[in-house]
Amino acid sequence: MKKPMIFSQFFKNNGAVMGSALIGLVAFWLIFLIILPQLSMLDYSFRYNLPPAEVGGPKDVYTLSNYEHLIYGSDSSHQTYNTVDLKVFMRTILAAMLVTIFNIFLCYPLAYFLGQSKGSGFVRLLVVLLIIPYWINEILRAFALRIIFGDSGLLNEALMFLHLTSAPIDFIRQDIALYAGLGYAYILLMLFPMYNVIESLDRNQIEAARDMGASWLHIHRRIVIPYAKPGIVSGATMVFMLSAGALAAPQILGGPSSLWFTQLVYQWFNDSLNWQQGAAYAIVLLVSTIVIVLTVMRVFKVNMGDIGK
Amino acid sequence: MSSGVAVDLENITIRFGDFTAVKDANVNINGGDFFSFLGPSGCGKTTILRAVSGFLDPSEGRVLIGGKDMAGIGPNKRPTALIFQNLALFPLMKVWENIAFSMEVAGASAGERRKRADELLDMIALGGQGDKLPSELSGGQKQRVAIARALCANPDVLLLDEPLSALDLKLRQHMRTELREIQKRVGITFIYITHDQGEALTMSDNVAVMKAGVIEQIDTGHHIYDDPSTPFVASFVGENNVFRGKVKSINGANAVISTNRSGDLLSRITPAQVGKMQVGDDAMMFIRPEALELAPTDAASETTITANVMNEEFEGNSFSVFLEGDGGKMIKMSVPNLGQDHISARGENLSLRYDASNAVAMPAGELASE
Ligand SMILES: Nc1ncnc2c1ncn2[C@@H]1O[C@H](COP(=O)(O)OP(=O)(O)OP(=O)(O)O)[C@@H](O)[C@H]1O
Ligand SMILES: [Mg+2]
Numbered sequence: 001m002k003k004p005m006i007f008s009q010f011f012k013n014n015g016a017v018m019g020s021a022l023i024g025l026v027a028f029w030l031i032f033l034i035i036l037p038q039l040s041m042l043d044y045s046f047r048y049n050l051p052p053a054e055v056g057g058p059k060d061v062y063t064l065s066n067y068e069h070l071i072y073g074s075d076s077s078h079q080t081y082n083t084v085d086l087k088v089f090m091r092t093i094l095a096a097m098l099v100t101i102f103n104i105f106l107c108y109p110l111a112y113f114l115g116q117s118k119g120s121g122f123v124r125l126l127v128v129l130l131i132i133p134y135w136i137n138e139i140l141r142a143f144a145l146r147i148i149f150g151d152s153g154l155l156n157e158a159l160m161f162l163h164l165t166s167a168p169i170d171f172i173r174q175d176i177a178l179y180a181g182l183g184y185a186y187i188l189l190m191l192f193p194m195y196n197v198i199e200s201l202d203r204n205q206i207e208a209a210r211d212m213g214a215s216w217l218h219i220h221r222r223i224v225i226p227y228a229k230p231g232i233v234s235g236a237t238m239v240f241m242l243s244a245g246a247l248a249a250p251q252i253l254g255g256p257s258s259l260w261f262t263q264l265v266y267q268w269f270n271d272s273l274n275w276q277q278g279a280a281y282a283i284v285l286l287v288s289t290i291v292i293v294l295t296v297m298r299v300f301k302v303n304m305g306d307i308g309k
Numbered sequence: 310m311s312s313g314v315a316v317d318l319e320n321i322t323i324r325f326g327d328f329t330a331v332k333d334a335n336v337n338i339n340g341g342d343f344f345s346f347l348g349p350s351g352c353g354k355t356t357i358l359r360a361v362s363g364f365l366d367p368s369e370g371r372v373l374i375g376g377k378d379m380a381g382i383g384p385n386k387r388p389t390a391l392i393f394q395n396l397a398l399f400p401l402m403k404v405w406e407n408i409a410f411s412m413e414v415a416g417a418s419a420g421e422r423r424k425r426a427d428e429l430l431d432m433i434a435l436g437g438q439g440d441k442l443p444s445e446l447s448g449g450q451k452q453r454v455a456i457a458r459a460l461c462a463n464p465d466v467l468l469l470d471e472p473l474s475a476l477d478l479k480l481r482q483h484m485r486t487e488l489r490e491i492q493k494r495v496g497i498t499f500i501y502i503t504h505d506q507g508e509a510l511t512m513s514d515n516v517a518v519m520k521a522g523v524i525e526q527i528d529t530g531h532h533i534y535d536d537p538s539t540p541f542v543a544s545f546v547g548e549n550n551v552f553r554g555k556v557k558s559i560n561g562a563n564a565v566i567s568t569n570r571s572g573d574l575l576s577r578i579t580p581a582q583v584g585k586m587q588v589g590d591d592a593m594m595f596i597r598p599e600a601l602e603l604a605p606t607d608a609a610s611e612t613t614i615t616a617n618v619m620n621e622e623f624e625g626n627s628f629s630v631f632l633e634g635d636g637g638k639m640i641k642m643s644v645p646n647l648g649q650d651h652i653s654a655r656g657e658n659l660s661l662r663y664d665a666s667n668a669v670a671m672p673a674g675e676l677a678s679e
Binding site for chain 2: 202204205207208209210211212213214215218222223226227
């Protein structure tokens with residue numbers, strides 16, 4: 001009942017020509033840039049990696065072998081598991097979760113401060129200062145972090161100068177640089193949705209709660225956080241999805257022994273030229289992250305609609 | 310019923326940077342009183358209330374609640390409850406959770422909270438609506454929930470910042486009576502802020518009239534209306550006709566003002582100014598529209614005004630006749646509708662009379678701008 005009404009309203013507001021053009025563009029974007037490429041990836045993931053001559057031939061049939069490879073490796077008897085790849089997968093998901101949680105805790109106080117001291121020129125300056133580093137290319141930023149975290153980098157120099165450590169700490173091998181880089185890469189995507197909702201929270205509500213004797217902790221737990229929840233979840237969703245799917249930061253900042261799942265995907269596509277296998281890995285990652293996000297939204301009782309706000 | 314807790318403001322001055330929002334305010338509010346601050350927008354009413362509730366500290370002076378100095382005591386520790394101009398109900402909590410929020414803060418169990426919330430809901434005639442969200446209530450209902458939420462904390466002093474300003478006229482009038490009744494029932498001190506003089510006059514035991522951060526007069530509603538002590542109060546509270554002139558003679562509490570355009574007129578001196586006015590001083594004299602009436606031919610000239618009719622308006626229960634007045638302002642006379650077709654004709658020269666006891670004279674000063 002609701003949908004047709006929305007559509008007729010849409011056409012009334014935009015006119016028939018403009019309305020059709022807009023819908024056409026959105027449809028083009030959805031179909032050609034999102035749905036079709038993903039569908040072809042899905043199709044790839046169920047096929048064998050055949051030499052060009054055999055594509056379309058009798059051997060070109062659907063198979064689950066690409067998915068089985070992630071679980072069992074090249075062992076066709078299914079006796080041993082592909083522990084290497086599975087570990088990388090689990091580590092990627094867990095690390096992305098940690099990065100997300102870390103970002104939530106880091107951004108919440110900042111978003112609260114920025115959102116509640118609205119209007120002041122100082123705050124606007126702060127926001128601009130936060131944005132400027134993001135004008136710089138992601139890869140450059142990652143290399144910059146690598147310089148900071150390197151053996152003779154800024155951080156180690158500072159620590160040694162302060163005599164907090166005698167020998168340089170290997171931030172890269174310990175993956176500290178990787179987590180810092182991932183956290184930093186998408187932190188604004190966490191900050192801004194939070195900031196936007198908190199900014200719209202009526203200050204009087206906070207004062208009313210305070211007037212009734214509430215402690216700061218209670219005010220945040222009962223008033224601010226429930227109000228900011230859609231912003232927090234929408235930020236968390238983006239940070240989680242993007243960290244899990246990040247490539248530049250793990251490539252540049254990851255230790256030599258630790259792989260990110262996207263790096264495996266990349267290797268299948270690029271080094272092994274096995275697109276079918278790569279597509280299967282990519283699809284597993286995509287589906288898992290979507291399932292995790294939907295579960296979290298379910299647990300925290302947030303609707304898709306709230307996130308779009 | 311408690312006897313209520315007194316609130317005293319001693320020489321309160323509040324500055325924001327260079328700007329002085331409240332200047333040397335001295336107010337003594339008796340326990341259990343309904344006390345109103347009345348004044349135009351931006352005169353510092355909310356600022357005073359925030360100083361009483363503890364959200365800001367006065368730059369100078371002291372706030373005493375129940376005789377106790379409140380310096381350094383935060384809003385969450387004061388025995389006051391504030392009802393905000395926009396109510397500030399918590400949108401994500403149910404009505405009953407809103408009402409019992411102060412108990413939740415104090416750590417009461419859900420059962421206790423629900424019980425008390427239901428009692429208060431009955432008191433505000435919203436029994437059974439506790440499980441709704443605030444957004445599902447009407448304006449007047451939200452209003453009452455905000456009052457119940459404030460009362461739930463058992464405050465000694467309830468502070469209300471123009472809580473009725475968002476309601477329509479009918480509901481506002483209804484809520485006035487209701488607020489007054491609630492106040493009588495709970496017996497605690499109410500400090501009420503409004504720029505609506507009708508509200509201040511009907512509900513309050515005492516009213517403080519403010520102008521640009523300065524308290525001009527503190528009195529009962531009756532006295533504010535009948536014995537304004539400054540031209541600002543006379544012209545801000547209710548409608549008033551002003552006559553400018555100089556004091557011609559003084560006889561005890563009465564004076565003859567030689568007015569710029571209506572000759573010598575006899576008036577009472579407003580009580581606060583008796584003995585302080587001198588012959589020759591610039592003076593203002595005020596007569597309310599309802600104190601003017603058509604003069605019989607033999608009326609005494611010192612209480613008669615003659616002027617040309619500019620306009621007449623039918624108001625239902627009365628006619629308003631506007632006559633040419635002093636300094637571009639019109640003189641307004643209000644005549645009860647007793648079945649007449651009309652009172653006057655445009656351009657007609659009318660003689661109006663009044664009782665000298667219904668006119669008040671005071672030293673000239675600034676009028677409220679309308
Ligand atoms: N935090 C502040 N910083 C600077 N100036 C302020 C601040 N709060 C209030 N003022 C100024 O103090 C004056 C009084 O403000 P206040 O809010 O007390 O007015 P009000 O009488 O409540 O008006 P209204 O009826 O419109 O609510 C105003 O001129 C306002 O601009
Ligand atoms: Mg105000």
